[in-house]
Amino acid sequence: MDLSVRIGTLTLKNPLIAASGCVGYGVEYADVVDLASLGAIAVKGLFLAEREGHPPPRIVETPAGMLNAIGLQGIGVRRFIDEKLPELRARRATVIVNVCGTTLDEYAEVSRILSDAEGVAAIELNISCPNIKAGGIQFGCSLHGTHDVVKAVRTVTRLPIIPKLTPNVTDVASFARAAEEAGADAVSLVNTFLAMVIDVESRRPKLSNVVGGLSGPAIRPIAVRMVYECQQAVRIPIIGMGGIAEARDALEFLIAGASAVQVGTANFVDPFIWSTLLDGMVDYMQRHQIARIADLVGSIDTRAKDQEWISS
């Protein structure tokens, strides 16, 4: 049974990727997960410099979901390379680095520095974090901005470039197309949905940042729809994410058109989830006699069928 998938020039041993912002720098999870057993790990977003992020409270739960407004706290790209990357290499993790920037130059510079480092498999461009004021989502909410960031990074690296798209736009597929035209090797989606929770007793927002990004099972059907739309719009691979909590959720994204999936919030609930997900996918492949999981990608069947329940 072949679980491997291809993301541009990158081959992953299976389609499961730990989502950026949800596993720290990966090393935090080395005691609970065999990092090499994952398809890849997308580490926490990195700018050039260190950042402290927003004051707490930074998360709040909602029905089947959670909002976060961490504010991209991070140690900066150089400290990541010095302090975290060696251990990730030693543990043979496939590392996708989530790259942030407030300017085009910063995206390019962080990407260039990472290209010179040993042990980086791909770059995920964070143009979709809803929780920072400058940069990021400003690029991701503009077709030109998306194009420009990808183009700027394309000129400085041969690593696969994967812009991570925001769902907070009218037509996400057009952003996938803009990324493809600018030379992206793949796109990942969705980042979180901009959201808000208010404590009615105090009339105060529950997050220090007032607004935050909604993730978790609550968003999954919207995320699947967006992956499906992008799959019809671009030829580059899609990495799907949004609320995956069990194997059938991951399979849903693959069938909708994702070549691989990322899991974030569910990893908070169960850091041991990866083997459960993989076992469930293998079981599915056996039941459906699928030899290569890649054959499942985009295999959705939307042909008209007798649907008696509609007419009756």
Place this chain on the structure above:
Amino acid sequence: MPVDVAAGVIENRALSSEYHVLALAAPGVAAAAAPGQFVMLKAAAGHDPLLRRPFSIFEVLRDRSGVTRGLTILSKRIGPATRALYGARLGDRVPCMGPLGRPFTIVDPPCEAWMIAGGVGLAPFATLAESLRARGVRTTLFYGARTGAELFYLDFFRALDVELILTTEDGSLGERGRVVAPLDRRLSGRSPDTPMMIYACGPEGMLAAAARLATRHGRPCQVSVERVMGCGLGGCYSCVVPMRGDDGGVHHVRSCLAGPVLAADQIVWV
């Protein structure tokens, strides 16, 4: 290395209409635990509530031959997750991951130990008191609650020769007022030559006050903080505490990894 077990509920004992002690069959977690460490519990199956909740390990349960049977948590019913745990029934399975976090640094004689607990903040002090007792450390518990009926496990601490100084906000048991008042007086009356460690756990205002008093009296103080925590493993960066670093700057430190026990004088109290 933390483990995750679907721990069976051995006992769920209500202490009041809000507080209870939940005993879980998680012997592996309990055997590896040190005083001050915590577990992440999933209060109910499914997606509501979605995330686990952090709980200090209250007691380590052993059978007569000394074999570890499990652990307990001391919990107060506040939101959906703690409400579900309050209603947990014998035999229910509660996913329990741990032990997590950095434990208390335990002192040796002649150093004395003063434990300051507010409400549910009593939780980390049962196992700490046992460890201190095993080392022969003279130990005092300053323990405050809203009312006398919410001061729990007093006999447990008495049996460990812990001196009890109790306060209640309504004056129904012990001194009326907040627990930091007798702490302040006792600190003032104590010769600076007696080495002492202060351990504190409770509401944020109490921790800040205890930290201020410790600093004023030149005493070291370890606090166990409680923060909204998404994962317990350092993945989500939600449980941060602003702390003064060696570089003089203030940094957001993850209380799940660097804590929950932190040096009080490095925390920037708000």
